[in-house]
Amino acid sequence: MEDIITAIGPRLRQLRRQRNRTLEELSNATGISISTLSRLESGQRKATLELLLPIARAHRIPLDELVGTAPLQPVTRSDRTVVPLTNQPGRLQSLKMIFDAARCVPAPRTHPGHEWFCVLSGKGRLVLGEHDVVLKAGEVAEFDTRIPHWFGSTGEGPVEILSLFGRQGERLRVRARTR
Numbered sequence: 001m002e003d004i005i006t007a008i009g010p011r012l013r014q015l016r017r018q019r020n021r022t023l024e025e026l027s028n029a030t031g032i033s034i035s036t037l038s039r040l041e042s043g044q045r046k047a048t049l050e051l052l053l054p055i056a057r058a059h060r061i062p063l064d065e066l067v068g069t070a071p072l073q074p075v076t077r078s079d080r081t082v083v084p085l086t087n088q089p090g091r092l093q094s095l096k097m098i099f100d101a102a103r104c105v106p107a108p109r110t111h112p113g114h115e116w117f118c119v120l121s122g123k124g125r126l127v128l129g130e131h132d133v134v135l136k137a138g139e140v141a142e143f144d145t146r147i148p149h150w151f152g153s154t155g156e157g158p159v160e161i162l163s164l165f166g167r168q169g170e171r172l173r174v175r176a177r178t179r
Helices: 002-018 023-030 034-042 049-059
Strands: 075-077 080-084 093-099 114-121 123-128 131-136 140-144 149-153 159-166
Touching (some): 002 034, 002 049, 023 049, 093 149, 123 140, 123 159, 131 140, 149 159
Antiparallel strands (some): 093 159, 114 140, 114 159, 123 131, 123 149
């Protein structure tokens, strides 16, 4: 939340400039003084709903888009669709991925981090180092991404997974009590 609040000022400036509006023009459209708008953009003034709503209205965009919390858009490539579920760079990332049946030829890679994923539907294939495993809906895998790895479909049909990825050293912790 703090990252979103910190980014509001630069977002306001960027939006105004993209629309080729001066502070004076935006002030006339919103009824907010030029100095207040300037302080908002520079981060010297905290954004409030009373200030953000008229600015969003003047730019003709929804408030969530103005502050950078608009719904994230799916990205489709030839063999997969990736739907980001989080919008916080540098933190734990959550993604929903749908792999076509065509994504079934392993091409292992490595990178810093730690990954956890759960198969939501279909059958997924995980190649992790020397291991080659088929996972069904409801099954989970967790691994260090410095180990050569690849995941996709078994080739029998599409597979849908929920993935959580963290930087190196950031791991999920399971806390459960048994009776």
